[in-house]
Amino acid sequence: MNSVLLINGLIGGVVFGAIYAxxxxxxxxxxxxxxxxNFAHGEFILAGGFLTYVLLxxxxxxxxxxxxxxxxxxxxxxxxxxxxxxxxxxxxxxxETASFLLMFGVSLMIVSVLTWIFEADVRPINFSFDPINVxxxxxxxxxxxxxxxxxxxxxxxxxxxxxxxxxxxxLTWFFYRTLPGKAxxxxxxxxxxVQIVGIDIHRLSATAFGLAxxxxxxxxxLLTLVVPSIDPNGGADLTLIGFIVIALGGLGHPxxxxxxxxIFGLVEQVSNVMLPQAAAQMxxxxxxxxxxxxxxxxxxxxxxxx
Amino acid sequence: MQRSSSPExxxxxxxxxxxxxxxxxxxxxxxxxxxxxxxxxxxxxxxxFAMMMWVTLATGLNFIAGFTGYMPxxxxxxxxxxxxxxxxxxxxxxxxxxxxxxxxxxxxxxxGLLIAPTLRxxxxxxxxxxxxxxxxxQRAIALMPEEVTGGSLGLNLGVVTVREHGxxxxxxxxxxxxxxxxxxxxxxxxxxxxxxxxDAEAAEALGVxxxxxRLYAWLLATLFPALAGGTQAxxxxxxxxxxxxxxxxxxxxxxxxxxxxxxxxxxxLVGTVxxxxxxxxxxxxxxxxxxxxxxxxIAALILFAPRGLIGSLTRRYPRLRRYIM
Numbered sequence: 001m002n003s004v005l006l007i008n009g010l011i012g013g014v015v016f017g018a019i020y021a022x023x024x025x026x027x028x029x030x031x032x033x034x035x036x037x038n039f040a041h042g043e044f045i046l047a048g049g050f051l052t053y054v055l056l057x058x059x060x061x062x063x064x065x066x067x068x069x070x071x072x073x074x075x076x077x078x079x080x081x082x083x084x085x086x087x088x089x090x091x092x093x094x095x096e097t098a099s100f101l102l103m104f105g106v107s108l109m110i111v112s113v114l115t116w117i118f119e120a121d122v123r124p125i126n127f128s129f130d131p132i133n134v135x136x137x138x139x140x141x142x143x144x145x146x147x148x149x150x151x152x153x154x155x156x157x158x159x160x161x162x163x164x165x166x167x168x169x170x171l172t173w174f175f176y177r178t179l180p181g182k183a184x185x186x187x188x189x190x191x192x193x194v195q196i197v198g199i200d201i202h203r204l205s206a207t208a209f210g211l212a213x214x215x216x217x218x219x220x221x222l223l224t225l226v227v228p229s230i231d232p233n234g235g236a237d238l239t240l241i242g243f244i245v246i247a248l249g250g251l252g253h254p255x256x257x258x259x260x261x262x263i264f265g266l267v268e269q270v271s272n273v274m275l276p277q278a279a280a281q282m283x284x285x286x287x288x289x290x291x292x293x294x295x296x297x298x299x300x301x302x303x304x305x306x
Numbered sequence: 307m308q309r310s311s312s313p314e315x316x317x318x319x320x321x322x323x324x325x326x327x328x329x330x331x332x333x334x335x336x337x338x339x340x341x342x343x344x345x346x347x348x349x350x351x352x353x354x355f356a357m358m359m360w361v362t363l364a365t366g367l368n369f370i371a372g373f374t375g376y377m378p379x380x381x382x383x384x385x386x387x388x389x390x391x392x393x394x395x396x397x398x399x400x401x402x403x404x405x406x407x408x409x410x411x412x413x414x415x416x417x418g419l420l421i422a423p424t425l426r427x428x429x430x431x432x433x434x435x436x437x438x439x440x441x442x443x444q445r446a447i448a449l450m451p452e453e454v455t456g457g458s459l460g461l462n463l464g465v466v467t468v469r470e471h472g473x474x475x476x477x478x479x480x481x482x483x484x485x486x487x488x489x490x491x492x493x494x495x496x497x498x499x500x501x502x503x504x505d506a507e508a509a510e511a512l513g514v515x516x517x518x519x520r521l522y523a524w525l526l527a528t529l530f531p532a533l534a535g536g537t538q539a540x541x542x543x544x545x546x547x548x549x550x551x552x553x554x555x556x557x558x559x560x561x562x563x564x565x566x567x568x569x570x571x572x573x574x575l576v577g578t579v580x581x582x583x584x585x586x587x588x589x590x591x592x593x594x595x596x597x598x599x600x601x602x603x604i605a606a607l608i609l610f611a612p613r614g615l616i617g618s619l620t621r622r623y624p625r626l627r628r629y630i631m
Contacts, residue, residue: 037430037433085605085609088609088610089608089609091612092608092612093612093613094375094429096429096430097377097429097430097433098608098612100377100379100430100433101560101561101564101604101608102604102605102608102609104557104601104604105600105601105602105603105604105605105608106601106605107601108557108597108598108600108601108604109597109598109601109602109605111597112595112596112597112598112601113598116594116595116598236553240437240438240441243434247431247434276449278445278448278449278458279445279449281441281445282441282442282445282446282449285438285439285441285442285445286442288434288435288438289435289438289439289442292427292431292434292435293423293427293435296427296431
């Protein structure tokens with residue numbers, strides 16, 4: 001086992017883990033506040049990525065400029081989408097399963113539109129910072145006599161990680177220090193009680209949906225910095241990662257999702273360098289199944305009935 | 307509970323049951339004859355094969371999703387395992403395909419038994435775990451040695467028999483699934499399952515063995531997709547992990563069954579026939595936006611007819627219950 005490989009795996013783990021934490025946080029808002037099993041979450045992320053791709057490729061706009069634009073645009077889209085789709089779900093016998101299927105339909109529609117516009121091939125994102133890589137560490141004689149091994153990290157990944165960390169701090173502040181954030185946390189605990197204390201549940205829910213869509217789109221923008229290509233069919237994998245993260249961290253647990261995202265990122269990236277690819281992917285799902293079976297409240301969750 | 311003792315009501319209930327059964331068995335015979343003559347008159351074999359396969363899958367899903375309320379989002383796992391059991395039996399073990407299909411059914415049910423503990427989970431957790439297990443199966447098969455599963459490229463069975471044999475095998479499986487559905491709906495087990503779905507604690511208090519009843523429904527639900535997957539591999543002569551474990555197979559099965567109405571015997575049949583035709587028409591007219599329209603139909607169904615065509619009809623016109631199983 002090469003130590004440089006391991007260090008690269010660990011750094012990749014933190015970078016990807018932060019992205020996964022963000023995916024988990026936004027999915028958690030939907031699952032926790034709205035009880036919506038958003039099967040289209042990965043496609044929301046992809047939509048943010050494709051927005052970045054279009055702005056960069058056709059208008060030469062820097063992804064860092066696209067980021068706030070995507071955040072505002074997708075907040076509005078999510079806010080409207082809530083009123084179009086969700087209130088009717090309450091008529092269903094089993095709203096959770098119904099939301100799962102509804103959002104599956106939405107995801108099919110988004111993927112179909114994306115493949116229609118961009119065709120089914122992977123698009124490159126031609127963007128890099130100067131310098132392209134940052135040298136973090138040199139292992140002397142890492143590859144044997146007189147041949148040093150270098151730990152190089154793309155600058156874009158470090159920038160993505162820094163922005164990601166800022167967003168996570170802002171999100172934590174929002175959830176614990178502002179009134180709408182506290183209302184959302186209250187709604188996660190008890191949706192009925194929140195209405196009794198005079199909160200307009202529909203406005204709160206629409207805001208939560210907007211926030212989740214906005215965060216998902218921002219994740220998509222950051223993802224183009226981490227992986228400089230975008231695939232219209234990659235959404236389902238992202239959705240599944242989101243569910244793994246919230247199952248690990250505990251449904252509706254805002255901090256749990258962050259830790260779970262990092263843990264999952266580390267496991268995935270390190271096993272990626274040590275195991276065949278299909279085995280590394282299998283590992284993630286095995287962790288998910290094991291956690292749901294043996295610790296159904298998540299690694300950080302409180303015991304709750306289900 | 308006091309049973310309504312009026313003899314007229316008793317006779318009327320029995321008469322309604324006879325009417326429903328006659329209509330249903332008549333319909334099954336019509337389907338049997340209709341599908342059986344398709345190859346004779348050079349009909350569209352692939353389309354009818356697909357139609358029969360989807361009806362079988364939707365009916366099988368109904369055993370667990372309709373009768374117990376569990377939504378197995380990894381339902382495709384049984385289909386894929388059935389396909390691979392058939393492929394390996396024919397290609398590696400050199401078994402006759404006529405034996406390989408029942409073998410696939412047995413393997414499917416054994417796998418169902420193996421993951422039966424997932425029935426402990428409820429609601430969305432069951433759905434997520436089920437989906438994850440299907441993905442794990444897919445990756446595991448891709449990882450297995452190429453001599454056995456063909457790895458990520460899959461197995462090429464080639465022409466096993468003339469296509470018509472595979473077609474008629476599917477027809478037999480379809481009829482078996484439909485008859486199992488009507489048997490289940492009228493059986494003690496079916497009634498127990500509906501009682502459990504509506505109120506598990508009350509059913510338990512009345513002496514229904516909740517765990518065992520659910521397990522039986524689950525095993526029935528795992529048998530038919532395994533048989534259908536095996537027959538599909540036989541009919542097309544090729545299989546690979548991507549298509550054998552495609553999430554879309556589960557999704558379409560769920561949608562077809564829901565479109566007709568889960569929990570009714572007729573629902574999955576009607577929903578599948580209508581939607582497969584719609585899908586085929588959309589596919590011909592707008593090949594590009596096929597999935598877009600499929601997604602829009604799913605969303606519209608969930609929002610405007612969550613009980614499906616048959617479910618909504620019998621709700622609006624309760625008299626139809628006399629005729630619909």
